Amino acid sequence: MRFSHFVLRRWLYSVLVLFGLSILIFIIARMLPGNPARLALGPFALQEQVEHLQHLMGMDKPLPLQYWTYITGIFRGDFGLSFQTRRNVALDIAHYLPATVELVLIAIVWVLVFGVPLGVLAARYKDSWVDNLVRVMAFIGVAVPPFVVGLFLQLTFSYLLGILPTTGRLSLMTPAPPLRTGLLLLDSLIEGDFSALGDALKHIILPSFAIAMTGIGQIARLTRASMSDIANQDYIEASRGFGIPNRVIAFKYMLKPASIAPLTILGLTFASELSNAFLVETVFAWPGLAKYGIRAILRKDFNAVMGVVLIIGLAFVIVNLIVDILAGYVDPRVRIKQEEGE
Amino acid sequence: MSTRASHHQVTMGLNETRWMIIKDRLGRGWYKFRRNPISLVGGVMVLLCVLLAILAPYVTPYPKHAGAFTDFQNAFQAPSKSHWLGTDALGSDVFTRIIFGSRISLMLAAVVLGISVPVGVFLGLISGYMGGKTETVIMRVTDVFLSLPALVMALAICAAFTPSIDKAMLAVASIWWTWHCRLVNGITRSIKTEEFVQASKVLGASPLRIIFKDILPNCASPVIVKITLDAGFVILVGAGLSFLGLGAQPPAEDLGTMISFGAKYLPERWWMTVFPSLAIFFIILGFNLLGDGLRDVLAVEEGV
Amino acid sequence: MEERAILDIRDLHVWFHVYEGVSRVLDGVSLYVRGGEHVGLVGETGCGKTVAMKTAMGILRSPPALFPQGQVLLAGRDVLKAAPIELLRMKGKTISMIFQDPLTALNPVFTVGQQIIDVIRFGHRWIRDDGALTKTKVRGIAMEALTSVQLPDPRRILSLYPLELSGGMRQRVLIAMALVNRPRLLIADEPGSALDVTIQAQILSLLKSLVKEAGIAVLLITHDLGVVRETVERVYIMYAGRVVEEGPTVEIFDDPKHPYTQGLLSSVPRLTGEALAEGIPGTLSDYTEAPSGCRFHPRCPQAMEKCAQQKPPMVKVSTKQHVACYLYHGGGG
Numbered sequence: 001m002r003f004s005h006f007v008l009r010r011w012l013y014s015v016l017v018l019f020g021l022s023i024l025i026f027i028i029a030r031m032l033p034g035n036p037a038r039l040a041l042g043p044f045a046l047q048e049q050v051e052h053l054q055h056l057m058g059m060d061k062p063l064p065l066q067y068w069t070y071i072t073g074i075f076r077g078d079f080g081l082s083f084q085t086r087r088n089v090a091l092d093i094a095h096y097l098p099a100t101v102e103l104v105l106i107a108i109v110w111v112l113v114f115g116v117p118l119g120v121l122a123a124r125y126k127d128s129w130v131d132n133l134v135r136v137m138a139f140i141g142v143a144v145p146p147f148v149v150g151l152f153l154q155l156t157f158s159y160l161l162g163i164l165p166t167t168g169r170l171s172l173m174t175p176a177p178p179l180r181t182g183l184l185l186l187d188s189l190i191e192g193d194f195s196a197l198g199d200a201l202k203h204i205i206l207p208s209f210a211i212a213m214t215g216i217g218q219i220a221r222l223t224r225a226s227m228s229d230i231a232n233q234d235y236i237e238a239s240r241g242f243g244i245p246n247r248v249i250a251f252k253y254m255l256k257p258a259s260i261a262p263l264t265i266l267g268l269t270f271a272s273e274l275s276n277a278f279l280v281e282t283v284f285a286w287p288g289l290a291k292y293g294i295r296a297i298l299r300k301d302f303n304a305v306m307g308v309v310l311i312i313g314l315a316f317v318i319v320n321l322i323v324d325i326l327a328g329y330v331d332p333r334v335r336i337k338q339e340e341g342e
Numbered sequence: 343m344s345t346r347a348s349h350h351q352v353t354m355g356l357n358e359t360r361w362m363i364i365k366d367r368l369g370r371g372w373y374k375f376r377r378n379p380i381s382l383v384g385g386v387m388v389l390l391c392v393l394l395a396i397l398a399p400y401v402t403p404y405p406k407h408a409g410a411f412t413d414f415q416n417a418f419q420a421p422s423k424s425h426w427l428g429t430d431a432l433g434s435d436v437f438t439r440i441i442f443g444s445r446i447s448l449m450l451a452a453v454v455l456g457i458s459v460p461v462g463v464f465l466g467l468i469s470g471y472m473g474g475k476t477e478t479v480i481m482r483v484t485d486v487f488l489s490l491p492a493l494v495m496a497l498a499i500c501a502a503f504t505p506s507i508d509k510a511m512l513a514v515a516s517i518w519w520t521w522h523c524r525l526v527n528g529i530t531r532s533i534k535t536e537e538f539v540q541a542s543k544v545l546g547a548s549p550l551r552i553i554f555k556d557i558l559p560n561c562a563s564p565v566i567v568k569i570t571l572d573a574g575f576v577i578l579v580g581a582g583l584s585f586l587g588l589g590a591q592p593p594a595e596d597l598g599t600m601i602s603f604g605a606k607y608l609p610e611r612w613w614m615t616v617f618p619s620l621a622i623f624f625i626i627l628g629f630n631l632l633g634d635g636l637r638d639v640l641a642v643e644e645g646v
Numbered sequence: 647m648e649e650r651a652i653l654d655i656r657d658l659h660v661w662f663h664v665y666e667g668v669s670r671v672l673d674g675v676s677l678y679v680r681g682g683e684h685v686g687l688v689g690e691t692g693c694g695k696t697v698a699m700k701t702a703m704g705i706l707r708s709p710p711a712l713f714p715q716g717q718v719l720l721a722g723r724d725v726l727k728a729a730p731i732e733l734l735r736m737k738g739k740t741i742s743m744i745f746q747d748p749l750t751a752l753n754p755v756f757t758v759g760q761q762i763i764d765v766i767r768f769g770h771r772w773i774r775d776d777g778a779l780t781k782t783k784v785r786g787i788a789m790e791a792l793t794s795v796q797l798p799d800p801r802r803i804l805s806l807y808p809l810e811l812s813g814g815m816r817q818r819v820l821i822a823m824a825l826v827n828r829p830r831l832l833i834a835d836e837p838g839s840a841l842d843v844t845i846q847a848q849i850l851s852l853l854k855s856l857v858k859e860a861g862i863a864v865l866l867i868t869h870d871l872g873v874v875r876e877t878v879e880r881v882y883i884m885y886a887g888r889v890v891e892e893g894p895t896v897e898i899f900d901d902p903k904h905p906y907t908q909g910l911l912s913s914v915p916r917l918t919g920e921a922l923a924e925g926i927p928g929t930l931s932d933y934t935e936a937p938s939g940c941r942f943h944p945r946c947p948q949a950m951e952k953c954a955q956q957k958p959p960m961v962k963v964s965t966k967q968h969v970a971c972y973l974y975h976g977g978g979g
Contacts, residue, residue: 014489017482017485017486017489018489020482020483020485020486020489021486021489021490024486024487025498028498028499028501028502029501029502135380139380139627139630139631139634140623140627142630143574143578143623143626143627143630144623144626145578145581145582145585145598145619145622145623145626146582147582147585147598147601147602148601148619148622148623151601151605151608151615151619152619154608155608155609155612155616159608159609160609233750234745234747234750234751235750235751235752235753235754236753237700237705237745238743238745238751238752238820239753239761239764240703240704240705240737241703241705241737241742241743241745242737242742242765242768242769242823242824243734243735243736243737243739243765243768243769243827244764244765244768245734245768246730248764248768252764253753253756256755256756257753257754257755260755271490271491271492272491274491274494275491275492275493275494275582278493278494278497278582278586279493279582279585279586282585282586283605293497294497294586296501297497297498297500297501297588298505298587298588300501302501305498305501309490309494309498312490312491312494313489313490316489316490316491317489330755331754331755332754332755332807332809333754333755333807333809
């Protein structure tokens with residue numbers, strides 16, 4: 001089958017998995033011991049008020065019906081009401097999502113800018129002090145919990161050195177640019193508001209780097225392993241034999257096949273970044289989806305929890321899809337094998 | 343394999359040869375392990391942590407400070423001779439709390455892996471060997487659990503319960519089996535078609551026998567490496583959960599909880615955050631280094 | 647030692663650090679190839695011929711390889727001591743190579759065109775006669791090269807990936823890449839041995855005609871005696887990291903002197919006559935604990951005491967034949 005068919009099939013399957021996920025979380029959320037309606041209204045609410053809310057939320061209906069109502073609601077854009085904000089969870093998500101998206105995107109930039117070159121460097125000077133240094137750094141990057149990284153960065157740059165702000169996306173004094181995408185960096189750029197842009201940048205550096213640490217470590221190690229594995233391949237030897245200079249071999253003939261492995265774990269890197277976001281947003285009081293999600297979990301706001309889970313699941317699916325397409329583009333073997341039939 | 347082994351094979355008989363091969367393998371493994379300073383360091387670190395955790399009541403200066411204990415007079419003391427790493431908001435000795443806290447973290451890893459690995463390996467073997475509908479069902483379920491990053495999934499599961507350490511352990515364990523299931527499934531599928539498995543089949547061995555004698559040993563190395571690496575990661579996720587308030591609860595705090603409480607007092611009372619952070623970093627790093635070293639030694643490919 | 651030799655390997659020793667100790671793979675190898683000559687290097691798998699060849703090409707990486715002794719002269723320059731830029735200059739122009747397995751020798755993520763164009767661009771940097779190289783010119787040279795190896799529709803092939811070609815076509819592409827910069831010496835490592843026998847025959851005859859046309863010297867490395875007989879004028883027989891016999895192909899085949907060569911030739915099954923192929927008892931030794939003296943002595947049916955003690959030097963046994971064996975020292979014994 002053709003490559004595009006392959007991608008389509010994968011996508012459909014992922015949607016199926018998402019459904020499975022929604023069922024799983026739904027069951028778990030409804031399994032709550034204790035009464036979410038009561039939790040929302042507080043211990044002083046009257047019993048009949050609690051029951052009224054329960055009825056309103058449809059909690060007295062049988063479970064499968066509840067699920068059905070919920071799912072059909074999703075397709076209409078109705079994610080149910082959040083206990084906390086009393087409005088459609090979809091609106092909440094739309095409000096908080098861009099902050100997290102911005103954070104994760106910048107983090108990916110860090111990962112590519114630091115991870116790949118470090119890996120290449122380590123492979124080039126294999127077994128030398130450069131290699132060992134990079135390996136140690138990568139180990140540290142993977143081993144430190146992201147909230148620890150965040151705290152340490154805060155400690156160093158905000159408290160000790162005082163050059164970067166501690167929390168939030170913008171300083172209190174700086175007015176936000178008009179809302180277009182929700183991505184502050186983009187919005188301020190569009191508006192031409194460079195002071196806001198600078199301020200937003202200063203705020204985003206530390207948290208995004210904290211998120212990126214694990215990814216940098218992973219990508220650096222994988223790039224190094226991939227590069228040194230490729231370096232031993234016959235075709236690289238052949239290129240040397242044909243007189244192609246080392247620089248060309250390194251940056252063209254080794255980098256391209258070597259980039260396949262890191263590309264495939266880009267999906268995993270994204271996953272780790274999302275996880276890390278949950279921890280880092282708390283440290284930096286970043287008003288993003290993660291913070292919203294955690295509040296929802298602690299307060300048993302299950303509509304919100306479902307909404308966040310589904311969005312993250314969807315984001316994951318999209319990213320994996322992009323990675324698949326990119327992999328097919330870089331490595332013709334994938335494309336060709338698909339086209340020849342599985 | 344060197345010609346020495348084959349020469350001996352002829353003259354000494356099969357069982358002795360097997361022993362020689364194992365000795366040779368271990369010898370090579372130890373040689374590589376020795377030469378690899380990274381894995382050695384990791385091994386030492388892990389050993390240190392485990393010993394300290396086991397001997398906690400005997401090695402800490404104030405064992406009573408672990409658990410419910412308050413001494414507000416002595417609260418917020420900077421590191422000093424009597425309290426090497428200072429005291430926290432309730433007056434407990436930070437050093438003692440760290441050792442006991444790491445005990446909880448290590449226990450978390452042990453419990454989670456103790457549950458999830460056997461389950462995962464078992465399901466992986468079954469699904470890989472039997473294929474067909476069984477495999478499809480098991481793998482689909484795996485996919486659902488893996489559709490979210492581990493921490494996020496654990497968080498979602500924790501949402502259903504009151505925050506506590508055992509619920510956190512349960513949540514993480516209920517996700518973790520999937521990794522091992524996938525790993526073992528992959529290995530089983532690829533080995534299933536190999537000749538020695540076919541040979542066993544032809545000889546009339548029962549499926550159980552085949553699974554345990556032929557397939558399982560081949561899974562041993564990757565699973566062992568993965569367990570070691572997992573330990574670090576499980577501790578990381580556990581600490582994350584605790585940090586967010588969903589894992590270990592006071593007074594039985596683990597390192598994540600300690601860091602979360604200490605963070606409120608930054609930057610003036612830095613010791614309450616910095617030292618637990620270093621401790622958890624040490625533990626996780628140790629496991630990672632060890633796992634990496636083992637991977638080299640047991641010759642497993644990257645990506646496990 | 648020969649003047650006019652394009653490749654002159656003199657007493658080359660190559661060692662490797664391994665788990666068991668030091669592996670002394672090459673223990674004093676000497677051979678040469680003159681301009682326009684076709685020379686064969688024969689030996690069983692593991693005898694070190696690939697190591698020798700890679701050293702000659704300058705593509706052996708220095709750790710883990712060690713070169714404690716010997717020289718490798720390429721057009722007069724010692725490859726082992728040359729600066730990298732000099733080495734680069736020689737590759738493609740002076741010396742070129744065809745690898746054994748065409749699938750692994752081509753980079754799978756680049757098209758044939760991209761790869762061969764780079765070979766031309768970087769090879770032609772050192773060739774003065776062609777003036778400025780434009781894109782069209784380079785493409786033209788590439789297509790010409792592909793046509794010379796009898797590949798139909800070169801334009802289409804340039805845009806294909808290695809995986810999309812058959813084994814025979816890949817080997818032809820490799821030959822084109824090896825010859826496009828008109829090297830003076832071509833080293834062919836078991837060409838076509840990864841392919842079907844019929845395709846291998848086609849490839850070999852193609853190779854023969856191409857090198858004859860251009861007057862290229864060839865060092866053919868193989869374990870296949872049949873190929874040797876058909877294609878080369880002179881042969882080196884290698885065993886366990888040493889050259890044990892050398893001479894014109896016809897003389898070696900008619901009257902092999904070294905016991906190993908004799909064993910080798912009698913191992914080839916014959917279609918005529920009644921005798922079964924004999925083979926040589928024993929196996930190749932481990933290079934970290936190689937036998938002392940003559941490395942063949944444990945398997946040699948005519949071994950003497952002397953053979954275990956000291957390495958036999960090469961001696962002349964006729965006008966053009968040399969052997970490294972004590973049987974031929976001062977009338978044999």
